[in-house]
Amino acid sequence: MLSAVLEQTLNGLMAGSVYVLVALGMVLIYGVMHVLNFAHGVLLMVGAYVCHFFFVRLTGSYPLSILLSAAVLALLGIALERAVFRPLQGNLRNQVIASLGLILVFENLVIALWGPNALQMKVAATAALVPLGEMRFSVQHLLVIAVTLAVVLVLFSFLKFSKFGTAIRATSQDRMAAMVVGIPVERVDWITFGLGTALAALGGALIGPLFIVFPQMGDAPMVKGLAGILLGGMGSVPGAVIGGFIIGIAESVSTVFLPTDYRDSVAFIVMVLILLVWPRGIFGVSVRGED
Amino acid sequence: MARFFGVFLLLVACGAAAQEKLAIGIVTSLSGPMAAPGKFQMNGFRLAEEEINSAGGFSVGGKKYLVELKVYDTRANPAEGASAMQRLATVDKVPVVLGELHSGVAAAEAPVAQDYSIPLVLTIPTGPNLTEQGNRFLFRVNANNDQLTQALAEFIAGQAWTPLAFIAWNNDAGRGGVNGMKKLLGEARIGYVGYFNVGEVDFSSHVSNIRAGNARAVMLLMDEEPGSLAIKQIRDAGLKTQLVGTLAMGSDRFLKRLDAQRLEGMVQYNAFPPNAKVPGIRVFSERYRKKYGEEAHGFAAQSYDGLKLTVAALQKAGKIDGRALRDALAAIEYDGVIGHIKFDAKGQAHPPVYVTQWCSDGKRRILYPETLKADCGAG
Amino acid sequence: MARIVLGIFLVLLSLMPAMAEKQPYLLHVLILCFLYAIPAVGLNLMLGYAGLVSLGHMAFAGVGAYTAAVLMVDGHWDFWLALLAGVLAAGVAGAAIGAICLRFRTHFFMIVTLAFGLMLYSVMNNWDEVTRGAAGFPGIPRPAPLGGFSFGPLPNFYYLALAAALAAFAVQWIVVRSDFGRVLAALRQDERLAQAKGVNTMLYKAAVFALGSAIAGLGGVLHVSFLRVAAPATFNLAESINAVLIVIVGGAGSLAGPALGALVFVGLPEYLRAAAEWRLVVFGVILVLIVLFAPQGLAGFVKRARA
Numbered sequence: 001m002l003s004a005v006l007e008q009t010l011n012g013l014m015a016g017s018v019y020v021l022v023a024l025g026m027v028l029i030y031g032v033m034h035v036l037n038f039a040h041g042v043l044l045m046v047g048a049y050v051c052h053f054f055f056v057r058l059t060g061s062y063p064l065s066i067l068l069s070a071a072v073l074a075l076l077g078i079a080l081e082r083a084v085f086r087p088l089q090g091n092l093r094n095q096v097i098a099s100l101g102l103i104l105v106f107e108n109l110v111i112a113l114w115g116p117n118a119l120q121m122k123v124a125a126t127a128a129l130v131p132l133g134e135m136r137f138s139v140q141h142l143l144v145i146a147v148t149l150a151v152v153l154v155l156f157s158f159l160k161f162s163k164f165g166t167a168i169r170a171t172s173q174d175r176m177a178a179m180v181v182g183i184p185v186e187r188v189d190w191i192t193f194g195l196g197t198a199l200a201a202l203g204g205a206l207i208g209p210l211f212i213v214f215p216q217m218g219d220a221p222m223v224k225g226l227a228g229i230l231l232g233g234m235g236s237v238p239g240a241v242i243g244g245f246i247i248g249i250a251e252s253v254s255t256v257f258l259p260t261d262y263r264d265s266v267a268f269i270v271m272v273l274i275l276l277v278w279p280r281g282i283f284g285v286s287v288r289g290e291d
Numbered sequence: 292m293a294r295f296f297g298v299f300l301l302l303v304a305c306g307a308a309a310q311e312k313l314a315i316g317i318v319t320s321l322s323g324p325m326a327a328p329g330k331f332q333m334n335g336f337r338l339a340e341e342e343i344n345s346a347g348g349f350s351v352g353g354k355k356y357l358v359e360l361k362v363y364d365t366r367a368n369p370a371e372g373a374s375a376m377q378r379l380a381t382v383d384k385v386p387v388v389l390g391e392l393h394s395g396v397a398a399a400e401a402p403v404a405q406d407y408s409i410p411l412v413l414t415i416p417t418g419p420n421l422t423e424q425g426n427r428f429l430f431r432v433n434a435n436n437d438q439l440t441q442a443l444a445e446f447i448a449g450q451a452w453t454p455l456a457f458i459a460w461n462n463d464a465g466r467g468g469v470n471g472m473k474k475l476l477g478e479a480r481i482g483y484v485g486y487f488n489v490g491e492v493d494f495s496s497h498v499s500n501i502r503a504g505n506a507r508a509v510m511l512l513m514d515e516e517p518g519s520l521a522i523k524q525i526r527d528a529g530l531k532t533q534l535v536g537t538l539a540m541g542s543d544r545f546l547k548r549l550d551a552q553r554l555e556g557m558v559q560y561n562a563f564p565p566n567a568k569v570p571g572i573r574v575f576s577e578r579y580r581k582k583y584g585e586e587a588h589g590f591a592a593q594s595y596d597g598l599k600l601t602v603a604a605l606q607k608a609g610k611i612d613g614r615a616l617r618d619a620l621a622a623i624e625y626d627g628v629i630g631h632i633k634f635d636a637k638g639q640a641h642p643p644v645y646v647t648q649w650c651s652d653g654k655r656r657i658l659y660p661e662t663l664k665a666d667c668g669a670g
Numbered sequence: 671m672a673r674i675v676l677g678i679f680l681v682l683l684s685l686m687p688a689m690a691e692k693q694p695y696l697l698h699v700l701i702l703c704f705l706y707a708i709p710a711v712g713l714n715l716m717l718g719y720a721g722l723v724s725l726g727h728m729a730f731a732g733v734g735a736y737t738a739a740v741l742m743v744d745g746h747w748d749f750w751l752a753l754l755a756g757v758l759a760a761g762v763a764g765a766a767i768g769a770i771c772l773r774f775r776t777h778f779f780m781i782v783t784l785a786f787g788l789m790l791y792s793v794m795n796n797w798d799e800v801t802r803g804a805a806g807f808p809g810i811p812r813p814a815p816l817g818g819f820s821f822g823p824l825p826n827f828y829y830l831a832l833a834a835a836l837a838a839f840a841v842q843w844i845v846v847r848s849d850f851g852r853v854l855a856a857l858r859q860d861e862r863l864a865q866a867k868g869v870n871t872m873l874y875k876a877a878v879f880a881l882g883s884a885i886a887g888l889g890g891v892l893h894v895s896f897l898r899v900a901a902p903a904t905f906n907l908a909e910s911i912n913a914v915l916i917v918i919v920g921g922a923g924s925l926a927g928p929a930l931g932a933l934v935f936v937g938l939p940e941y942l943r944a945a946a947e948w949r950l951v952v953f954g955v956i957l958v959l960i961v962l963f964a965p966q967g968l969a970g971f972v973k974r975a976r977a
Contacts, residue, residue, distance in 0.1 A: 018493070084958060088961065097918045105951055107322075108322055112951065116329065116330055134502070216324060230777070234777060260486045261466075265788065378698075382695045394804075394806055395902070398806045402898040418806065463804040466805070
């Protein structure tokens with residue numbers, strides 16, 4: 001029993017790393033702009049398709065395709081910020097609605113352009129298996145974890161130590177005061193949004209080869225990632241990491257003891273229970289405008 | 292010469308276009324979670340449409356018609372299904388509707404078909420209770436979940452595959468399959484049951500539990516996309532367990548997603564073994580490959596047969612009328628790609644269900660039914 | 671002026687079956703509009719008047735629908751009693767789950783309601799013995815005749831759906847005008863102030879959550895009776911999100927909002943049916959445009975156009 005739980009914990013860490021990767025971009029955008037972008041999951045999916053396009057049709061180089069996909073999605077994100085989210089600033093409800101509309105647009109656009117069938121993205125270099133006790137994991141999966149951790153570190157130090165990161169944090173804490181001290185908050189907004197969607201593309205490009213590339217690939221990770229950032233504490237990068245892993249582990253370990261058709265429910269019950277203890281999430285701080 | 296031939300074809304096409312078209316309703320999933328299997332369904336319908344029309348159409352009561360498919364997207368949503376059905380019956384005024392993938396949506400469409408006395412011919416939904424509602428206008432070409440599991444259970448009963456574990460879609464098809472197997476084999480032979488939502492792709496926790504439960508066989512109740520992922524994850528984890536699959540997993544396309552080594556020994560039920568030495572299957576498989584550039588899919592075969600047999604029934608009915616067509620469908624005996632189709636009193640057909648097995652060289656053999664048993668290359 | 675327009679509109683609606691005798695499809699779509707408008711009214715009370723954005727609303731419609739379905743098919747209850755039981759069950763579930771959800775605010779409230787919506791969906795999908803599971807619960811009857819008036823035929827069911835929708839709108843009207851409604855509005859604007867004045871805010875919010883869920887239950891029971899099948903897909907996350915979109919696009923906090931929203935959400939996709947593969951893309955674009963250029967929803971747009 002104990003070994004089963006340990007094994008499932010490891011599975012949960014692996015699954016959780018995907019949720020964390022999805023959650024990071026959302027956390028960044030939420031932290032700065034207080035926009036809960038439900039379309040983040042479909043942007044991840046679009047990123048995977050764009051990466052697949054560059055990789056299979058054009059370049060044949062996986063790292064180059066990841067970069068190109070991130071660049072394309074960053075531009076898309078900047079355009080979306082300009083056209084949709086900036087005009088709706090301060091209206092939490094309508095931002096959520098607009099992002100739901102964007103889900104319809106992108107998911108069906110991809111189906112219209114690529115068809116509903118899944119695409120395979122085989123990256124030979126990362127297909128090898130690494131044994132870990134009785135289990136084996138692919139290099140791609142370890143890559144996901146490595147990149148996730150790297151992104152967390154880079155993001156954390158960028159926000160903490162760089163000048164622009166300080167501007168982002170200042171804007172996130174008090175938009176008015178940031179404006180007063182001369183921080184170009186509009187530029188902070190669009191750069192943050194571009195960065196956030198580029199992270200979505202990175203997620204899609206890394207998860208694609210792990211499984212398959214298909215129109216709904218972002219949906220479940222988005223909902224789980226959302227649960228993760230909520231219980232971790234909205235807008236907190238370490239919170240998103242811990243939250244994503246908790247959801248992943250709760251799901252996996254529950255399959256040892258409980259009927260598997262209630263696996264989702266277990267993850268959400270864990271989220272609600274944690275929130276009942278820490279109403280703002282584990283790393284949550286009281287955020288302006290939240291009360 | 293080529294140009295002349297082109298002009299000739301154009302003339303023929305124009306001549307055909309002048310012929311009256313008969314609209315036939317199609318309900319399917321073009322978007323939403325069932326869009327991928329919906330594509331196979333449409334491939335089958337389109338192929339049948341093309342064949343019927345290029346052969347000059349068909350005649351009903353002495354009048355020649357061409358088929359025109361009126362396709363509506365129901366997105367795996369019951370309300371959309373009922374609306375589409377209503378629109379087909381009263382705006383487009385079609386004499387018959389075919390298709391659907393999702394049992395719950397079909398259950399919302401069937402009463403509307405009855406309201407307007409037009410037949411609804413299902414080609415994919417497997418929920419057994421659909422044909423238990425006393426609806427005389429509902430027909431189902433494909434085998435339902437009970438029939439599919441019956442065949443497989445008969446086969447599995449003779450194997451020492453206990454406990455039998457599952458990884459199954461948490462939808463009508465997956466749950467129906469698990470419940471059917473529990474009923475037929477007895478709970479005692481069932482091991483771990485791992486359900487997952489449509490769209491989930493990580494099966495690692497199920498794989499660990501299957502290893503821990505020492506399952507002798509794993510049954511995969513899902514479509515080919517998750518199926519290929521599940522097998523990859525099971526084999527990559529080093530599990531040598533016997534694999535048991537569904538009709539989505541006995542095809543060359545499936546092989547292309549994986550490889551012969553990972554698939555060797557796996558058995559699956561199949562409504563339609565594309566290489567079987569049955570003349571109808573051979574011809575259909577070749578035509579399908581020519582049009583779509585890939586191996587035929589069971590869903591396509593079922594839908595192709597559905598449209599062909601409906602047109603045959605229209606000819607028998609002698610007029611364009613839902614009730615007359617219903618009676619013709621109820622009486623028809625049709626030899627299709629998926630086998631002999633005759634609807635029982637409940638509107639359910641009883642096509643043969645095959646069990647095929649992957650050989651070491653990436654070909655398949657037929658294991659069941661006994662009468663059609665054939666070696667590698669025939670499945 | 672507004673009353674005259676409303677009066678003409680109601681007369682038109684009630685004459686519809688006679689006018690559209692040859693167009694049952696139109697009646698069918700209108701019935702679906704009513705059936706989507708009813709839960710939207712419940713959500714409008716929560717979202718528009720009390721500021722509670724629930725992303726699990728349709729799951730409560732499902733609680734009502736499945737309660738009534740089981741009572742009618744397995745318990746052989748009369749439709750009207752089962753309807754009442756369904757509405758009550760949805761209301762009780764709303765009160766109980768609402769009590770937990772209401773401990774959270776803004777995004778937290780949204781995601782916690784989403785979580786409970788998914789859990790309730792799981793029960794509908796997984797509890798095969800009672801709900802018939804994922805394949806759906808077929809054979810749900812249309813209401814039994816009432817005083818010789820049968821609800822089977824489409825025009826007759828239309829009147830039932832219309833009456834139920836009007837009842838829901840009437841409840842909304844009464845609540846909004848009552849003291850209860852005024853307290854809710856005060857809560858939405860400044861909850862702390864209301865608390866300081868000695869209002870038990872939690873009690874008020876739980877009450878509106880329960881009421882909104884009960885109204886959703888009414889819509890749910892009629893929905894499955896109309897389709898003659900209950901399927902978990904009718905009450906999933908996508909449908910709950912749809913309900914929010916209906917309210918917001920129609921105009922949250924506006925009496926007519928849910929009606930306008932339902933018209934757009936059920937009517938427009940049906941109208942766009944001809945566009946087949948591209949219709950959802952078009953629909954999504956239209957949605958974003960509405961939010962951008964008519965931020966108070968259609969009702970606000972109409973109001974501004976008149977002003």
